[in-house]
Amino acid sequence: MTVDTDRLLPSTPVTSLADHLDAGGGRGLERARVLGTDGVCDLLEDAGLRGRGGAGFPTARKWRGVATTAREGGGTVTLVANAAEGEPGTYKDRTLIEQQPYAFLEGMCIALEATGAATAHIGIKEKFTTPVERLRRALGEIREAGWAHAERIEIVTGPDAYLFGEESAMLEVIEGNLPMPRIVKPFEAGLAASTTEAHPTVVNNVETLSHVTAILARGAAWFREAGTEDSPGTMLFTVVGDVQSPGVYELALGTPLRTLLTDVAGAEDIKAVYSGVSNAVITEAMLDTPLCFDRMQESGSGLGSGGFVVYDHSRAIVDVLSVLVRFLAVESCGQCNACKLGNSAMAELLATVQRGEAEQTDLETLLRWTHTVTDQNRCYLPVGSQIMVGSTVEAFVDEFVATVQAGEPTPADLPTPLVEHIDEDTGEVTYHERYHRKQLDWSYSDEEPGELRLEAIRDPAVSPQE
Ligand SMILES: Cc1cc2nc3c(=O)[nH]c(=O)nc-3n(C[C@H](O)[C@H](O)[C@H](O)COP(=O)(O)O)c2cc1C
């Protein structure tokens, strides 16, 4: 599903190590051996590579940081490749693994070489059976071919939870625990950290590591032939929702968002777009923004991990916001009271509006929760809901008020946009089938439609309504 650039996604899937080597694979790792830590980091810095997992953090800075900590006595470095892909609206990492797993694994070998990491783990959901199988086969091939670094790479399968993809929660899973975010960042205290040694861990997204392989093989100037000054290169974008051609597309950064959504994915009559659940809603007025980290942020939203969920004017905005907030309420782990309670309360208020039973004061209460939901937060999840709810109510305030005044139920027929599969031939998108039954304690209700059971977490002492 490549459009005008095929740097990462090949025109036909690469199905063997021999095919990867024929297409120039292996050169990146050779170059990394010659360059060493500083040389590799200098090259990635010249290329301007920024992480594709959501925050756009410069990869070279991350790698240099852990290598320095280790050199100064902080213990051994570990590498973690983040293949959890839990953001609503994304499907690019699984596509990449299925179509070209060797470039990703070579990127891991380069990272092992450059950061001096002793071991590496790939964190991937157990339910992603096809990508897991593809990775196992490719890893087996490169081990058999004698790539020494591959002996130090382990695949760790994890739970079907959004927080599995949060980097510190992924470390918890690798250590055999539930995906609960930590207070300290992995580069400060990593896997098997102790009171005397930090053992810093570097966490990178699958796509980021795949770009590393291409940059090492072809150079910084080549990488910068696509993209913008602050966001060089290409990026994989997923588009789902109310579009004619959902899919995963590779485009140069800097391409206008409108081009991706309308020309490439065939969206019409766009009402609201979400780049995952951590950014502000994107409205029609923002569609000419270039797809790059800084410009998307300046526009008031963000690039996220490049997954876009599109809703057209046939949708009730309260239905849209309700599925997204319900997702965050369910996925919040509850270590921080304000996050679990605030997200649950907002989900409940939106469900009341959907049933046609809300009053105008409920909208004010909804907005009040956005002020407190981030109190003492360990991770970014509630910041996402604060931004998403605040921006959506602000952009569509007239519709929210009119819906409450009408007092009629809304269709409430939208799936949670967690992508299970996109059929490349037919463009058919399959979403997580049972998600609407997932509960606040991460169990699944047997009932349809599976309304949230709130009693378990309600605590009036923390409620701003009291
Ligand atoms: C709630 C939450 C969920 C996340 N899920 C993912 C994910 O599924 N995949 C991913 O690569 N990064 C995810 N991230 C971002 C990671 O924490 C981390 O920043 C990223 O893997 C770093 O890789 P990069 O520097 O290559 O972008 C998530 C972050 C948060 C706060």
Ligand code: SF4
């Ligand atoms: S902020 Fe929310 S999701 Fe993050 S650790 Fe706290 S309760 Fe869990």
